[in-house]
Structures are given as structure tokens and as C-alpha cells.
Amino acid sequence: MVKIRLKRLGAKKAPFYRIVVADSRTPRDGKSIAELGIYDPTKNPSVLNVNLEEAKKWISNGAQPTDTVRSLLKKAGLA
Amino acid sequence: MPPTSRNFVGLLAPERGVLLFEKTGEAMEKFVENTLLLDFYGGLLTEKQQRFFSLYYNQDMSLSEIASEEGISPQAVRDLLKRTEKLLEGYEKALGLAKAHRIQLASLEEALECLDDPQGCAKAKEKLAKAIDMMKGRICAEG
Numbered sequence: 001m002v003k004i005r006l007k008r009l010g011a012k013k014a015p016f017y018r019i020v021v022a023d024s025r026t027p028r029d030g031k032s033i034a035e036l037g038i039y040d041p042t043k044n045p046s047v048l049n050v051n052l053e054e055a056k057k058w059i060s061n062g063a064q065p066t067d068t069v070r071s072l073l074k075k076a077g078l079a
Numbered sequence: 080m081p082p083t084s085r086n087f088v089g090l091l092a093p094e095r096g097v098l099l100f101e102k103t104g105e106a107m108e109k110f111v112e113n114t115l116l117l118d119f120y121g122g123l124l125t126e127k128q129q130r131f132f133s134l135y136y137n138q139d140m141s142l143s144e145i146a147s148e149e150g151i152s153p154q155a156v157r158d159l160l161k162r163t164e165k166l167l168e169g170y171e172k173a174l175g176l177a178k179a180h181r182i183q184l185a186s187l188e189e190a191l192e193c194l195d196d197p198q199g200c201a202k203a204k205e206k207l208a209k210a211i212d213m214m215k216g217r218i219c220a221e222g
Contacts, residue, residue, distance in 0.1 A: 005139040012118045013180060024144065031153060041111045044185070066139050069104050 001053070004065040006039065007032065012023055014042050015042060019069055021058050037072075039072055050076050110136065112177075116167040119176045128163045135160055179213060186210035 001024045010016030011028035017039040036058070037050030055073055059065065065073060114136045121129050122212075131149075134140045140154040149156070171177055190206035195197035
């Protein structure tokens with residue numbers, strides 16, 4: 001199954017995430033198939049930059065967002 | 080594919096200040112808070128607690144994915160994560176390192192911002208003094 005999940009980057013105590021499309025069988029630092037955007041909670045205010053059209057396309061093709069990604073996409077305005 | 084100019088750019092915490100990660104019941108803020116607590120206090124956890132917490136919060140794996148990888152039930156994963164979360168919250172309550180880090184960082188960023196204003200030198204100095212006092216332990220990470 002293909003999943004849309006957060007991939008944590010950034011240093012210790014400074015989390016920074018990429019929103020990626022990846023195969024659910026390679027969750028741990030697995031290669032991602034596509035990158036949909038970034039989420040940076042260290043900025044004040046937090047920055048969320050996501051390609052909604054690409055996200056919609058992946059979801060309609062059966063990619064499953066994780067709960068966290070789902071909540072970010074909702075904030076970004078994806079129904 | 081890199082995000083394009085047609086992408087949504089959102090601001091999740093409209094109010095400025097040091098309370099960016101303050102718990103407001105928002106699922107995402109809780110998520111980020113827990114990754115931070117793991118960064119600060121992970122060394123105090125057992126190897127297993129660290130591994131499960133990191134899979135869930137750093138790798139964004141679901142309960143069932145962790146369960147099948149570790150060969151236990153999703154409920155057991157959930158229980159362990161909840162217990163670990165309670166432990167980390169206890170450490171933060173006692174030591175307040177994550178909160179102090181947040182406040183110091185915000186003071187430094189505000190000081191830097193003040194320097195953009197030609198008249199902002201005194202204000203910047205005040206913010207820097209606050210950060211230094213906090214690092215020296217003269218004031219606590221209250222409020």
C-alpha cells in the first residue's frame with residue numbers, strides 16, 4: 001500500500017518535516033516516491049507548504065495519508 | 080516534485096510569542112511536542128520505549144504498522160506509547176527543559192528581530208539579558 005506520511009528531518013530539538021509519498025513496506029527511512037511539501041513547526045508561526053493538487057491526485061489513486069498528514073491537509077484546505 | 084507557487088502556504092499559529100507549541104488540544108501541536116520531549120528526555124527511557132516512540136513520532140508509523148513490525152498487538156503498542164508519554168510529561172514537569180529551550184529560543188529570535196529596527200538596540204539588549212538570565216537559572220521557565 002502507498003502511504004502519505006511525514007518524514008522527519010532537521011536536527012535534534014528542531015523538528016522539520018517533509019510530507020512524502022512512500023510505500024508502506026519501507027517505512028523506516030525508506031525511499032519516498034514523491035514529495036508533496038514541507039511542514040516546519042520551528043518557525044513562528046508554523047509554516048505549511050503543500051502541493052494540494054498532487055496530494056489530491058495521490059489520494060484519488062489510493063494513497064492513504066496518516067492521521068497526522070490528514071490533519072495537516074485538512075488545515076491546508078483539502079476536503 | 081518541488082512545491083509550486085500555486086501551492087497553499089498556511090500559517091498555523093497566527094499569534095506571535097513563545098507559545099508556539101503550547102498544548103491547545105491541537106493534534107499536530109501535541110505530535111510536535113512529543114517529538115521534542117523525546118529529543119530532550121529520550122536518553123532516560125528504555126531502549127524499547129525509545130524505539131516505539133521514535134517509530135510513532137519520528138517515522139509517523141501507525142499503531143498497526145509498528146505492531147506488525149514488532150510482532151505484538153496494536154493495543155499493546157498503544158499502551159506502551161501512552162505510558163511513555165506519561166513518563167516524558169513527568170520529566171518535563173519536573174525539569175522543564177523543553178519549555179526553557181522554547182522560551183530562550185523565542186527571546187533570541189525576538190532580539191534578532193529588534194535589531195532590524197535602528198531604534199531597537201535597547202529592546203534587543205533586554206531580550207538577550209532575559210535569555211542569558213534564564214540560561215544561568217536566575218529565572219525559571221514559568222508561564
